[in-house]
Amino acid sequence: MAKAEKGHRRLESIIDSLAASYGSGRTIDSLESAALPNKRKIIEALDHVVSSIYLGFYSTRRLNSNNLRHYLGEHMHSSYEMLSGQIARAVVYQREGGGEPAAEDREFGEKAVLDVLAELPRLRDALHLDVEAAATSDPAATNAEEVIYSYPAIDAITVYRIAHEFYLLGVPLIPRIMSEHAHSVTGIDLHPGATVGRSLFIDHGTGVVIGETAVIGDDVKIYQGVTLGALTIPRDDKGQVITTVKRHPTLEDRVTIYASAIILGGETVVGEDSVIGGNVWLTESVPAGTRITYSATGAGQGSQTVTSLSDAQLSQGRARSGRDSKAADAG
Secondary structure (H helix, E strand, O other): OHHHHHHHHHHHHHHHHHHHHHHOOOHHHOOOHHHOOOHHHHHHHHHHHHHHHOHHHHOOOOOOOOOHHHHHHHHHHHHHHHHHHHHHHHHHHHHHOOOOOOHHHHHHHHHHHHHHHHOHHHHHHHHHHHHHHHHHHOOOOOOHHHHHHHOHHHHHHHHHHHHHHHHHOOOOOHHHHHHHHHHHHHOOEEOOOOEEOOOOEEEOOOOOEEOOOOEEOOOOEEEOOOEEEOOOOOEOOOOOEOOOOOOOOEEOOOOEEOOOOEEEOOOOEEOOOOEEOOOOEEOOOEOOOEEEEEEEEEOOEEEEEEEEOOHHHHHHHHHHHHHHHHHHHHO
16 A cells, blocks of 8 residues: 555656646647647548548448438538638637637638638549559559559548648648648658649558659659658758748659659759669759669669660650540540
């Protein structure tokens, strides 16, 4: 009994010490969590939006043309109610560090959600192409249904395309909460600020990092462990990070980046139809049709070999991509 009381007294002392640590005035000491957006509600609302996009795959109820609108409405109303309030809280927290959202904050949240939900038909068109890209590019994929149900890249790209719309509207916090949730689930870190074209295929996906100002063209293939990152972090005279400068690379159309390649820098452009081999380190631009491979030479050393496609080969690649895009659109 005496030992239990002693342990209890020590625990109370520890609690006192921990509580006192909140008085240091640091960011981590904030007690305004009640004013912050609720992460659980944001993820729940996100799930409703994703379900609206793939309703036939997510619903546990039998669907048909007569009840489709009703079940879509359930998901849309739920996401609208949850997200509009959370966005209002994010806006007032960013502006004032907490407090009750004003009428204009609530109006902004409601309009932002409606604007994004209005884009869902277009996003479904884009995601159809992403699914088709995976289904046709991966020989291990037996059908598109398998891709939707089981491929983490589709989860990550779906959340990205939703979060990106909120990012473009200037919604604070919410897009990153969405994308980092997808990151934690899939292992793919795809920033909502990145610009991504049609038919993105991320194979396997674990460890892929795509930075905020990265630009990715159409029909791009990216394998596990690839980083599209910043080479340097620009700062102003006061040492503050300059966030308006392009920090991450550009991949033009039909580029393939194999596993664990690292491509850095906002001025780095990988020209169309290029292939960057596994483990390549790239910090400067390469023209269209470039092939770069890495070879280990022993003792922890390696070399990179650069070759180029002919104009005829580039033309064939563009023509083939055009045919594939038309076939995907027809499908």
